[in-house]
Amino acid sequence: MKILYAIGTGPGDKELLTIKAVKRIREADIIFAPHNKGKNMALDTVKEYVQDKKVILLNFPMGKVTKQDYTDVADTIHDLIPEGKCGVYLTIGDPMIYSTFIYLMNELEKREIQIDIISGIPSFIAAAAQTKIPLVIKGDKFLLMDEFCEELLDDTDTLCILKTLRDKEAILESLDGKGFNYTYVKRVSLEDEHVLTDKEEIINDKDYMSLILGRKKDND
Ligand SMILES: C[S@@+](CC[C@H](N)C(=O)[O-])C[C@H]1O[C@@H](n2cnc3c(N)ncnc32)[C@H](O)[C@@H]1O
Incomplete structure (x- = not known):
């Protein structure tokens, strides 16, 4: 075999x-x-x-x-x-x-x-560790997406969006509107890892190896 x-x-x-x-x-x-x-x-x-x-x-x-x-x-x-x-x-x-x-x-x-x-350690698990953003605590709901879906945000506490190259501006607008804090993590765990929270800087970055972690402001 x-x-x-x-x-x-x-x-x-x-x-x-x-x-x-x-x-x-x-x-x-x-x-x-x-x-x-x-x-x-x-x-x-x-x-x-x-x-x-x-x-x-x-x-x-x-x-x-x-x-x-x-x-x-x-x-x-x-x-x-x-x-x-x-x-x-x-x-x-x-x-x-x-x-x-x-x-x-x-x-x-x-x-x-x-x-x-x-199994390997997924990118978003490593990003949560690096940024110290909790993914879920008791009773929380976590949403993982590679295609953004605004309709799901109302029922979500924490989220991660992979493959961020598309529609970043619209995604961040939507997260703002739905009361989420967000953090952009690129090349997590590598020497050139970067963590961004400024909206313009996030929109302007074009690295495929990046993700967005979001957490509802009410949860912090
Ligand atoms: C095809 S998916 C693969 C996901 C992978 N299997 C995982 O478990 O993380 C590719 C996406 O994973 C994310 N990704 C993978 N490695 C990453 C890293 N080191 N830093 C940030 N994002 C990463 C990015 O969002 C990238 O666009």
Whole structure:
């Protein structure tokens, strides 16, 4: 049987890798990671454990990735792991949160391969720690989104919005209107981490590796 470990590499700081992730990478015969225009934060995070292992950067086309693209990548992964050996697929944060791996997993499950998921620390959990903004206390409701939905705010105490590049101005207007404090965290846990609270500065920043944490003012 072939085995694929989907490994969450956390928010970027290599000290936030799990021991299990490090063990599985050390044991692996082959390492897979998405190509991302030649940059790959997950691979950067684990590079000291990869050493001279074979690394395959998988190409997901720009724009909308089709079912056929996932089928092709699943075939590549399946074909390249030798029988009886194991490979790892690296994802930033946790593999079960807004990750390409979720779509890939659906394709891989149709093949003769065992899939195990190794959790990683998600970006918003690391951001809550770095900013000391509590995500939830007793009785709170927390909302995680990658597409903003204003209608849900009335029934929410704390929220996190990932993939902040779109409509930031409208999002912040909406959070102001609904009585939320907000904090923008970019590149959390990395050397160039930045925390911004000024509305204009947040709107002007264009880093994909960023998120917005919001908490209702009445809760503080
Ligand atoms: C495709 S999602 C992946 C989420 C990831 N699986 C997780 O558990 O955090 C990509 C988004 O995650 C967020 N993200 C990932 N790493 C981050 C970091 N180090 N700092 C801030 N945001 C990060 C950003 O919002 C980015 O646009």
